[in-house]
Amino acid sequence: MPNELKGKRVAILVTEGFEQVEMTEPKAALEAAGAQTSIVSPARGRVQGWKHFDKADTFPVDVPLNQAHSGDFDALLLPGGVANPDQLRMLPDAVTFVREFFDEGKPVAAICHALWTLIEAEVVKGRTLTSWPSLKTDLRNAGARWVDQEVVTDNGLVSSRKPADIPAFNRKMIEEFAEGKHAVIGATRDTTARK
Numbered sequence: 001m002p003n004e005l006k007g008k009r010v011a012i013l014v015t016e017g018f019e020q021v022e023m024t025e026p027k028a029a030l031e032a033a034g035a036q037t038s039i040v041s042p043a044r045g046r047v048q049g050w051k052h053f054d055k056a057d058t059f060p061v062d063v064p065l066n067q068a069h070s071g072d073f074d075a076l077l078l079p080g081g082v083a084n085p086d087q088l089r090m091l092p093d094a095v096t097f098v099r100e101f102f103d104e105g106k107p108v109a110a111i112c113h114a115l116w117t118l119i120e121a122e123v124v125k126g127r128t129l130t131s132w133p134s135l136k137t138d139l140r141n142a143g144a145r146w147v148d149q150e151v152v153t154d155n156g157l158v159s160s161r162k163p164a165d166i167p168a169f170n171r172k173m174i175e176e177f178a179e180g181k182h183a184v185i186g187a188t189r190d191t192t193a194r195k
Helices: 020-032 083-088 092-103 112-120 133-141 163-179
Strands: 009-013 036-041 046-051 054-060 075-078 108-111 151-154 157-160
Touching (some): 020 036, 020 075, 075 112, 083 092, 151 163, 157 163
Antiparallel strands (some): 151 157
C-alpha cells in the first residue's frame, strides 16, 4: 500500500561502514509506503556506505546525531555492516537515542550486525530475535532468545539476519511501523549502574 506509512517519520541511524544495501533498500521501501525518512549520523555532512569490504556510495546526513531527538520520529531503522554498529555502540549519544525508542514503545527494525547497538542499549533481554549468526552468543549472553529465521518480530522490534532477508524484513518493518507504538517493556533493561 503506497500510503500505509503516510505521516510517519523514520530515523535511520548509521555511521561510517554501514552495509549500503541494508540502508538503501529499506529506505526506499519506507518511502514507497509514504514515510518520511531521515539519515541520522555522528558523521559530518556525508556518511560512507560499504558493500561488504569495499567502499560504496556516500549519503547526505539529514540530522546530526547531536541534534537528533527520538521525539521527532515515529520509528527507527538500524542498518548493519560490521563497522557501523561497532562504532555506534561506543557513542553514548547513539545508545541513548536508540534506547529512547524502546522507552517510548516506538517500533524499531534492525538487521544483520545492527543488534550490537541494541545489546549496548540493554533492550534485548527477554526478547526473541535474529541477527547475523556471529552475534548469536552476544545476544544470548545479553538475555535474548536467538533464532535462525529470515525475519522475527517481537513487540515492535523487527530483526533479520542478512541482505538476502531484506524483502521479508521490509514487509514486517512496514507492518510494524504502520501499527505504531507498542507496549513498553521497560523491565527488560538492566538499570543497574555500569562500572
